[in-house]
Amino acid sequence: xxxxxxxxxxxxxxxxxxxxxxxxxxxxxxxxxxxxxxxxxxxxxxxxxxxxxxxxxxxxxxxxxxxxxxxxxxxxxxxxxxxxxxxxxxxxxxxxxxxxxxxxxxxxxxxxxxxxxxxxxxxxxxxxxxxxxxxxxxxxxxxxxxxxxxxxxxxxxxxxxxxxxxxxxxxxxxxxxxxxxxxxxxxxxxxxxxxxxxxxxxxxxxxxxxxxxxxxxxxxxxxxxxxxxxxxxxxxxxxxxxxxxxxxxxxxxxxxxxxxxxxxxxxxxxxxxxxxxxxxxxxxxxxxxxxxxxxxxxxxxxxxxxxxxxxxxxxxxxxxxxxxxxxxxxxxxxxxxxxxxxxxxxxxxxxxxxxxxxxxxxxxxxxxxxxxxxxxxxxxxxxxxxxxxxxxxxxxxxxxxxxxxxxxxxxxxxxxxxxxxxxxxxx
Amino acid sequence: xxxxxxxxxxxxxxxxxxxxxxxxxxxxxxxxxxxxxxxxxxxxxxxxxxxxxxxxxxxxxxxxxxxxxxxxxxxxxxxxxxxxxxxxxxxxxxxxxxxxxxxxxxxxxxxxxxxxxxxxxxxxxxxxxxxxxxxxxxxxxxxxxxxxxxxxxxxxxxxxxxxxxxxxxxxxxxxxxxxxxxxxxxxxxxxxxxxxxxxxxxxxxxxxxxxxxxxxxxxxxxxxxxxxxxxxxxxxxxxxxxxxxxxxxxxxxxxxxxxxxxxxxxxxxxxxxxxxxxxxxxxxxxxxxxxxx
Numbered sequence: 230x231x232x233x234x235x236x237x238x239x240x241x242x243x244x245x246x247x248x249x250x251x252x253x254x255x256x257x258x259x260x261x262x263x264x265x266x267x268x269x270x271x272x273x274x275x276x277x278x279x280x281x282x283x284x285x286x287x288x289x290x291x292x293x294x295x296x297x298x299x300x301x302x303x304x305x306x307x308x309x310x311x312x313x314x315x316x317x318x319x320x321x322x323x324x325x326x327x328x329x330x331x332x333x334x335x336x337x338x339x340x341x342x343x344x345x346x347x348x349x350x351x352x353x354x355x356x357x358x359x360x361x362x363x364x365x366x367x368x369x370x371x372x373x374x375x376x377x378x379x380x381x382x383x384x385x386x387x388x389x390x391x392x393x394x395x396x397x398x399x400x401x402x403x404x405x406x407x408x409x410x411x412x413x414x415x416x417x418x419x420x421x422x423x424x425x426x427x428x429x430x431x432x433x434x435x436x437x438x439x440x441x442x443x444x445x446x447x448x449x450x451x452x453x454x455x456x457x458x459x460x461x462x463x464x465x466x467x468x469x470x471x472x473x474x475x476x477x478x479x480x481x482x483x484x485x486x487x488x489x490x491x492x493x494x495x496x497x498x499x500x501x502x503x504x505x506x507x508x509x510x511x512x513x514x515x516x517x518x519x520x521x522x523x524x525x526x527x528x529x530x531x532x533x534x535x536x537x538x539x540x541x542x543x544x545x546x547x548x549x550x551x552x553x554x555x556x557x558x559x560x561x562x563x564x565x566x567x568x569x570x571x572x573x574x575x576x577x578x579x580x581x582x583x584x585x586x587x588x589x590x591x592x593x594x595x596x597x598x599x600x601x602x603x604x605x606x607x608x609x610x611x612x613x614x615x616x617x618x619x620x621x622x623x624x625x626x627x628x629x630x631x632x633x634x635x636x637x638x639x640x641x642x643x644x645x646x647x648x649x650x651x652x653x654x655x656x
Numbered sequence: 657x658x659x660x661x662x663x664x665x666x667x668x669x670x671x672x673x674x675x676x677x678x679x680x681x682x683x684x685x686x687x688x689x690x691x692x693x694x695x696x697x698x699x700x701x702x703x704x705x706x707x708x709x710x711x712x713x714x715x716x717x718x719x720x721x722x723x724x725x726x727x728x729x730x731x732x733x734x735x736x737x738x739x740x741x742x743x744x745x746x747x748x749x750x751x752x753x754x755x756x757x758x759x760x761x762x763x764x765x766x767x768x769x770x771x772x773x774x775x776x777x778x779x780x781x782x783x784x785x786x787x788x789x790x791x792x793x794x795x796x797x798x799x800x801x802x803x804x805x806x807x808x809x810x811x812x813x814x815x816x817x818x819x820x821x822x823x824x825x826x827x828x829x830x831x832x833x834x835x836x837x838x839x840x841x842x843x844x845x846x847x848x849x850x851x852x853x854x855x856x857x858x859x860x861x862x863x864x865x866x867x868x869x870x871x872x873x874x875x876x877x878x879x880x881x882x883x884x885x886x887x888x889x890x891x892x893x894x895x896x897x898x899x900x901x902x903x904x905x906x907x908x909x910x911x912x913x914x915x916x917x918x919x920x921x922x923x924x925x926x927x928x929x930x931x932x933x934x935x936x937x938x939x940x941x942x943x944x945x946x947x948x949x
Contacts, residue, residue, distance in 0.1 A: 311894065315914045322699060322916070343700040423896050474896045477808050479782065489788075605696060609915050616899060623810065623898050645695055649704070 275302040276544065276551055277327035281313050283498050283568040284331055284377070284534055288555070290567060295554045301547050314608060321345040326539040328548040329555075332373055334364035334533045339605040341367035346537040347545065348372050353553070356576050360598035365535050367603065373535035374556045375573035377564065379496040380520075380531035380594040381430045384503075386491045387516045389415075394492055394518050398460050401521040405469035408491055418470040419481060419490040420461075422622060425615035426531075427494045431457040433529050433599035434522030440602045440610075440639070445647040447639025449614065450632040456523065458618060458628055465622045472622055486510035494520060496531060497591055500569030519590045528599035533573065571595070606642045613638045683929075690922035699916060712923035722924070724899060725907040731814055732903060733882040740822045740878055741871070744829035749859075751830070752837045763834070767827035774824070778891040781820045782807065807893055810900035817901055821888050825881070829874045836870035837863070872943040876936055883932050904928050 280288050285307025292303045306327070308316055314336070320326045321343060332340060340346045354362045354371045358378065365373040385394045389412065395401045405417035420427045432439065437453035440446065448454070464470045471490070478484060482502045485493055486509040493499070503510060519526040536555055538548040554560060561572035562580055571591055572578065578592065601607060614635050620626045626634065640647075649655040657665075690712055692698075698705040716722050751762055769777065784791045785806035793803040806816035840863055848858050864871075886909060889901040895910075902910075904924065912921025 318696070318699075318916050319913055339696070343696055423894065473808055474893070476782065476893050476896065477787065477805075479786065619896070620898050625898060645693065645697055649697065654704075 272302060272304060275304045276329065276547055278303055278305045278329045278331075278551065279308055279317070279327045280305065280331035281308050281310050281333075281534070283501055284564075284570065287564070287567045291555060291560050291563065294560075295551060298554075299547070299550060301551075303551060317345075318343075324541060326541060328539055328542040328544060329551050330537055330539065331376065331534050332537050334361075334373070334375065334535050335601050335607055335611075337365045337373045337535055337537065338367045338603040339608070340537065341370075341372040342605055344540060346372050347540045347542075349374055349538065349549070349552070353556070356574055358573065358575055358595055358598070360600065361533065361573055361595075363600065364533065364598075364603070373537035374552050376534045376536050376556050377561065377570035378531060378533045378573050378595055379498065379570065380529045380591060380598070381426055381494050381496055382517050382590045382594060383520055384485070384493045384495055384499055385516055385518060386485070386488065386514060388514045389488065389491045393516065394521075396519055396521045396526050397524050398521055402460075402463065402467070402469070405464065405492075406467065409467075409469060412488070412491070415488050416469060416471050416490040417492055418464060419473075419478070419484070419493045420464065420470045421475045421478065421481075422472055422619045423474045423476070423615065425611045425618075426496075428457065428461050428615060428618055429611065430494065430520050430529050431461055431522075434520065434527035436527065440604070440643075443650060444602045444604045445643050445650050447610070447636035447643070449635035449639065455628060455632055458621070458632065461618065462621050462628060482506055483509065485515075497569045497571050497588075500587070501567070504569070517587050517590045519594050526594070526597070528597045529594055530599040530601050531594075534570070535573075604643070604646060606646060609642055610639045613642065686922045686925055689918050690926050692919045694917070694919040694922075696916045708919070712920050713927075715920065716923050716927065721899065721902065722904075722907060725902045725904045728814065728901060729883055729885065729903045729905075732818065732885050733879055735814070736818050736821060736882045736885075737875065737878045739818060740826050740882075741829060741874055743822055743826040744874070745833055745871075747826060747830045748833035748837055751834060763831065766830055769824050770827040772824075774887045775891050777824060778820065778888065781823075782892060785816050785820075808897050810898045813893055813897055813900045817888050817892055820892065821882075821885070824888075825878075829878070832870060832874060833867065836867040840866040868946060869943075872939065876939050879935055879939065880932055883928065883935070904931075 278288065279285070285305060289303075289305050292305070296302050317326070317330060317332070317336075317340070321340070326345060330346075332346075337346070341348075348370045349372065351371065353374045354365065357375055361375045361378060362371065365371050365375055383394055389408070390404070395404045408415070408417040432454055435453040435457040437448075437451055437457060439448055439454065441448040465472050481493065482499075483506075484490065486506070503512070503515065520529055536552045538545060538552060542548045556574065558572065558574045558577035558580075561570075561574055561577050562582055564570050565572055565577075565582065571588070572583070577583065583592070617626065617631050617635050617638065621628055621631045646655065691707060691709055693706050693708045693711070695704075747766055750756065751759055751766075756762065783789070785793075787793060787803055787805045787808065790806070792806065797803065804812050806812050844862050844866075845858060848862050853861065884905050885903045886905040889895055889903055889906055890909075893901045895902040895906055905928065908921050908924040908928070911917045911924060
């Protein structure tokens with residue numbers, strides 16, 4: 230794994246352009262190409278799995294059971310979230326996809342449309358939370374098996390707040406102002422400006438429908454989305470949250486432990502961070518609650534992970550067996566212990582392990598999922614919308630202009646889809 | 657064809673073949689792609705591929721982010737080239753002085769950043785530039801300057817990245833300049849000194865003309881390098897804050913590899929190619945005028 234990462238470093242080096250022109254750079258580039266990284270060392274009998282972040286780092290722990298039962302070794306490569314989309318698409322274009330890959334549910338439609346992944350049997354997507362199964366369908370057929378569900382919730386500093394945090398917008402802001410008065414050197418919230426999840430959580434809570442006309446045009450100028458954006462921007466304007474990017478906050482867990490901010494909207498993978506660093510932030514000091522909605526908690530969509538089998542795999546049977554193993558209630562429960570991720574299998578939730586109080590807000594949130602538009606361009610639209618929202622937060626745009634601009638950008642991105650839908654080539 | 661010519665062709669053929677294969681051919685294919693609407697839909701089904709003529713270029717000119725990327729890149733080059741070359745030349749001149757001891761050690765130390773990995777050093781520099789705990793703000797604080805939000809303020813992000821880039825690359829040109837400086841004729845230098853020329857006059861009228869061609873080469877390489885700036889903003893800021901560090905190449909990478917709009921990305925590549933070519937032609941013209949070429 231280390232060697233693969235090093236190779237990625239060299240790859241980026243090659244892009245820098247400083248070395249691209251001189252001889253030294255060309256030689257370095259040639260060396261990087263010749264090594265061709267992980268491909269050469271690969272065990273030809275092993276199945277390959279790509280997964281993101283902690284899922285990638287920790288899934289090797291789930292493999293001994295699979296290998297012992299089937300005799301098939303599995304090689305796991307961990308991808309960072311920030312580079313996953315381009316790596317998967319490029320691998321597909323270059324016919325180098327692994328046998329099994331993790332996809333967030335929002336990307337399943339895109340990869341199914343592109344013909345990168347094979348459909349899965351209907352029985353694989355039974356025994357799931359209602360709403361979860363729909364997110365992995367494309368044209369009615371399931372193309373991936375949900376692996377974990379990760380709606381946002383708010384992690385809060387129990388020792389600094391008077392009680393559980395508010396779960397409605399007005400109460401949340403009032404709580405933020407109160408905290409800011411009591412702890413002038415701290416911020417109430419941490420909302421990273423280059424991540425879209427909190428803005429879209431608010432939009433989901435407000436009940437905003439984000440695309441219109443059969444998902445061929447942006448629909449951001451609605452009162453619901455405007456309300457969500459207004460609320461989002463006001464948190465920064467009132468200095469309740471610092472205007473920072475993820476590249477600036479190198480270690481949010483340490484900052485949370487030090488009390489730089491007191492409430493942190495995040496996914497369940499933070500549970501692993503807190504478990505690993507209990508010396509810095511003991512369990513008694515933090516708690517979890519549902520994200521606030523306009524008048525109380527509402528529907529939230531989360532980054533949920535699913536597992537898909539590549540259409541081009543040479544061993545579809547083995548690949549499907551691996552997906553079945555990883556998405557079994559047993560594996561998902563073990564994964565929950567390891568990295569905090571919540572099982573997608575409904576039956577796994579009957580286990581005593583899932584009754585832990587810290588999981589209750591997530592469980593309640595899961596029963597109220599919001600559905601993202603299932604279009605190929607969704608990932609890009611979400612990022613564009615967040616970029617425009619960042620400009621509003623920095624005072625470069627007003628909310629009124631911003632929602633128009635979001636619609637304009639979404640319409641541009643959806644132009645190709647619109648043309649295909651109008652020509653009747655796309656359902 | 658004489659025997660000599662045949663031999664010459666035989667020897668150059670492998671290189672020419674490689675250039676044809678990895679340079680000319682991809683350039684032509686990219687040019688071909690730039691007049692199509694190749695996107696992820698075409699990746700799924702070839703029948704979704706269409707010819708759009710100059711449509712990609714028209715779209716590009718109507719994209720505000722492309723203009724912003726062009727502006728950012730111009731700013732990077734306009735500030736970065738003098739900064740990087742100035743730092744290289746200053747370091748080379750200092751090291752060239754006869755009173756400096758342990759010259760090889762200094763050279764190695766100053767050259768070291770050039771050969772370290774961008775990603776690893778960027779991580780370190782992100783800590784140096786951190787608003788709350790960073791070394792740089794700590795030093796500035798000692799001078800009574802309020803903390804600067806280096807990577808979070810759209811106005812400070814370009815200078816912050818330039819600082820990192822200059823530190824990273826100046827060692828290379830420093831070595832080149834060191835070699836050029838050792839070729840400056842010493843008798844000319846002594847004659848100028850005897851004629852009463854001061855430090856600056858000797859630098860201006862003896863050293864500078866002697867290293868002129870090297871300076872031009874360094875300028876051409878640096879401009880081409882800065883116009884292709886990508887890895888540093890990619891690992892330091894991911895184009896942020898508020899897209900203030902999105903460069904042309906970053907924009908192209910995003911369009912092409914992240915979203916797989918290869919038609920659009922090829923159009924960007926072509927524009928960048930023309931730009932670099934144009935700047936280089938201007939530079940060589942200037943070089944000819946001063947008889948450096």
